[in-house]
Amino acid sequence: xxxxxxxxMFGTFIKELRxxxxxxxxxxxxxxxxxxxxxxxxxxxxxxxxxxEETLRTWAKQLGLKPGSDDWHKFHxxxxxxxxxxxxxxxxxxxxAAHLPxxxxxxxxxxxxxxxLEKLLKLIRSANKP
Amino acid sequence: MNxxxxxxxxxxxxxxxxxxxxxxxxxYSAGRKLPVEVLDLAEFDLGLDLVxxxxxxxxxxxxxxxxxxxxxxxxxxxxxxNPRLEYRLRFSVAHEIGHLMLHRDIFxxxxxxxxxxxxxxxxxxxxxxxxxxxxxxxxxxxxxxxxPDALRPEFQSAIKSAQAAGYSDWLAADEAALDYIATRIxxxxxxxxEVIAKRLRVEKLWPPAE
Numbered sequence: 001x002x003x004x005x006x007x008x009m010f011g012t013f014i015k016e017l018r019x020x021x022x023x024x025x026x027x028x029x030x031x032x033x034x035x036x037x038x039x040x041x042x043x044x045x046x047x048x049x050x051x052x053e054e055t056l057r058t059w060a061k062q063l064g065l066k067p068g069s070d071d072w073h074k075f076h077x078x079x080x081x082x083x084x085x086x087x088x089x090x091x092x093x094x095x096x097a098a099h100l101p102x103x104x105x106x107x108x109x110x111x112x113x114x115x116x117l118e119k120l121l122k123l124i125r126s127a128n129k130p
Numbered sequence: 131m132n133x134x135x136x137x138x139x140x141x142x143x144x145x146x147x148x149x150x151x152x153x154x155x156x157x158y159s160a161g162r163k164l165p166v167e168v169l170d171l172a173e174f175d176l177g178l179d180l181v182x183x184x185x186x187x188x189x190x191x192x193x194x195x196x197x198x199x200x201x202x203x204x205x206x207x208x209x210x211x212n213p214r215l216e217y218r219l220r221f222s223v224a225h226e227i228g229h230l231m232l233h234r235d236i237f238x239x240x241x242x243x244x245x246x247x248x249x250x251x252x253x254x255x256x257x258x259x260x261x262x263x264x265x266x267x268x269x270x271x272x273x274x275x276x277x278p279d280a281l282r283p284e285f286q287s288a289i290k291s292a293q294a295a296g297y298s299d300w301l302a303a304d305e306a307a308l309d310y311i312a313t314r315i316x317x318x319x320x321x322x323x324e325v326i327a328k329r330l331r332v333e334k335l336w337p338p339a340e
Contacts, residue, residue: 024169025180026210036182037207044179044202097242101204102252103229103263104195111260112190117249119189124197127183127204 010078011045017063017071018043032062037127047130049079096128132239134254139262142232144332147266150231151273165320166275168224172203176227182207193222196229198237217322221271228270233263269332276319276329285335288314300337308336 018028025043029036041047050056056079057067065072100121104112112120155161160170172178179202186192186206193215194205203226209215229237242248288311297307312326319326330336 019174022170022174024173025182026169030211036210037184040179040181044181094243097244097248099197099199100242100245100248101195101197102237102240103233103260103267104192111255111257112252114249114253116190117252120192121245121248123183123185123189124204127181 009045010049010075010082011043013075013078014059014063015043017065017075021064028062041127041130045082046128049082051079051083096124100124134251135256137255137259139259139266140233140236142266144269147228147232147269148273151228151270152277154227154231155274155277161274164277164280164318165220166224166277168220168227168275172223172227176230177201178203178230180205180210180223182210184208193219194226196226198240198242200230200234200237217316217320217325220320221275221322221325224271224274225267227274228267229263232266232270236263272321272325272329272332275321276325278329278333280319281315281326281329281333282335284315284318285311285330285338289338304337311336 018025023031025036025040028034029039038047042049050059056076060067060072060075063075065075104120154171155166158171158175160167160175169180173180181202181204183204184207186194186204187209188206192206193209194203196203203223205219205223209219209222240251242251291314292307292310295310297310300307308327308330309323312323312330316323316326327336
């Protein structure tokens with residue numbers, strides 16, 4: 001059974017379950033038909049877990065949980081607590097700015113232009129919004 | 131905030147970069163496999179979040195990039211899910227790991243208060259210093275994905291194939307022969323032919339001794 005402190009939620013829990021099996025994000029999404037961007041948002045708690053019981057049961061099985069096990073119950077408990085919760089830790093612009101990348105390799109090998117940086121900022125924001 | 135116009139790339143000679151790449155590869159089972167399981171290394175051993183993003187490549191020609199919090203790597207979603215782009219993605223993620231291992235101190239010293247400050251900072255870094263930092267991560271990625279101890283026997287084997295195919299005057303047939311050989315070696319390491327050709331030169335295996 002995995003143990004968590006109070007700050008850890010559904011996303012952290014399911015990421016740990018996947019990591020326990022060393023099942024990469026890509027492999028997991030390919031195997032179970034998930035969109036990797038959305039799954040990543042759920043793991044990073046940018047998106048809330050579903051409320052639908054059927055979906056949750058399917059996900060639990062995909063993550064290797066046995067019905068009735070401690071982790072199965074924990075999975076559902078976390079989902080119930082987090083479902084519909086408005087993520088309160090989405091990066092505010094100020095915080096996002098502190099986390100922006102500094103070095104990146106473009107195909108041309110050139111330092112990005114200001115226009116590139118503006119485009120990049122939009123993409124980064126999209127990755128951090130539900 | 132430091133003055134970006136005075137930004138200096140850290141001094142990381144090739145030998146130090148190689149040492150870091152070799153050490154990381156040896157430390158984890160994902161690194162000791164061939165091809166090196168670089169996505170697993172990033173995700174499970176270094177604890178990085180891989181964050182697939184639409185349009186990173188299409189709009190910016192970027193396959194992946196390390197966020198300033200050093201906890202997540204944005205990856206182009208199409209490259210992430212498309213097996214045809216696998217080699218490029220692997221190299222790109224290895225490159226970002228290079229930034230993490232070699233340039234952690236730079237990131238630690240930067241905390242932009244706003245997007246505008248971020249724009250201004252990057253724009254003001256001298257191109258030559260920026261290019262030097264990128265070169266270091268590039269060299270790290272090549273060494274990480276192409277361990278020289280594994281490259282040498284693959285190279286010797288490919289040389290024999292090339293000789294059987296009629297290549298014998300290496301210098302006369304330099305580019306064609308190098309391409310022939312690199313093409314045979316590349317799948318073993320999960321990298322492009324260009325990366326292998328570069329490694330063969332950098333590791334001083336090419337041109338082969340007479």
